[in-house]
Amino acid sequence: MTGNMLRWELNAFVGFIERQKNLYRRYWAWEAVWLLYNLVSVLSIGYLAAGLSTLGLEKGQAALHQTQLYLLVGALLWTYLSLVFFEISFAITWERWEGTIEYTFMAPIKRLTHLLGVSAASLLYGMARTAIIGIGVVLLFRIDLSHANWVTALAIFAAATLPLLGLGIFTSILPLLSPEKGEQMAFAVQGVLLLISGVYYPISVLPAPLRLGGILSPLTYTLDGVREALLHGLSLAGALPDIGILLLMGVVLVPASVFFFRRAEIRAKRLGLLKRSG
């Protein structure tokens, strides 16, 4: 790719981030509602853990506190991961709904630029929104993060970005190929990830077939690693296996998802599925 072409693609990449920023700003009321919904969901999980003592399930104050932390970190991470996943996988659905899908698809840019631009905006927005909820949770539940190893947590977080992008792009193929049912199928994928990735429980409690799904899900390693780093101060060296697995998954998933997206685009063009309403 020559310098001019690279500049052209970078300019478009910025354009996608700028567009998403404008959309978030213009739909601020909706975004506020979703933020509140996410906050309430995370708080509910926190109070669920606090309420376990009234059911006589706790063995001691320390164990209860650990359970609360375990669930809250899971809820917070799921908020972030599901938001980013949703934003990427629904990029196509959104453009169909707005009626701009054809305009974006006939622009003289690489599809990779399009997908990475939308993904970058989603990651930035997901981080900002999760940070707001996280601050609220830390203040409300007086969470003790004095043992947390933030460097390790951030390293795992960064490594998880790649496979998360890959999964999101893979799922965005569904609304591309099925204008009527793709959106619902993307929701189903999100639900399955919640079930198998150990968001609120270790995957060891799952039956064998679901546990296998959990082992293959990059979210499992993200949740596991970040939890360990925040709650038990896992060192960077100790997190290297998880980071390695996540990077490996990313290296496989991102090119594969872009490849299959391109194939899906060719099929959509053959079948005339790029029309705004399908």
Next chain:
Amino acid sequence: MAIKASELNTVAVELHGISKRFGQPARRFFGRGKAKKVKLALDQVSMRVDTGRITGILGANGSGKSTLIRILATLMTPDAGTASVFGYDVVAQPDDVRRHINRVSVEASFFKEMSPWENMLYAARLYGSGGDGTRNRVEAMLNRLGLPLDTLDKPMKQLSRGQQQKVAIARSFLTSPSLLLMDEPTTGLDPRSKREVQELVRSIRRDRAATVLLCTHDLQEAEVLCDRVVVIDQGRVLADGTPAELIRMHAGKTDGSLEDAFMALTGKRLEEDEEEKEE
């Protein structure tokens, strides 16, 4: 991306035997399963469009006009035949084609909550600009289109249909396309907005030496705007020539109109088709 003067008087668009059908017969198992209706949208369409001209594609609803535009815009692939834009094949070289084209569709495709400025900035970014000076260019363009500048930062959904269509045209100008694909750009506009948009189409050719492919079912519009008109019906090209040639050859009378020629060629009036569709 504007074409060079040396590229004028060349072929802008070339189609050879383009066919496109929608729907596939359902696979039937043991005689069960519902058969899907198959529609032939384009049937062996061949034509050439010269650079720097306004060429009209005249046809009723469902005649294949929009399918033709989508194929040229690289949004759809033909089942058979070849199509090229400035020598670039639309299937094999879509990136090269996209750098030379833009499209104004019957319904302005915008992010409705975003303002005209935000939508145009997005378009500029996709087409290699969007830096300093873009705002001034956009303002100058909208001013020329007679759009009040206070609309620039309002959400698109607050603009009238005519205003939205003007923004769509301004957006296409912003990218300086060599080939502008216009799919019924004046449908649903009030007479004044319609006249203004038509004047703009003329100015594109006059000022920018751009090629315009204008799909319309407005016969009067085709007659006053187009250097050449291609009549299509049920996916097939029925006639191709200047409005005067078509009238002379097909209207059947000396003081005939393009509508008379269209009726003689297709056996129906465009208004009839509209009424049938509404029913």
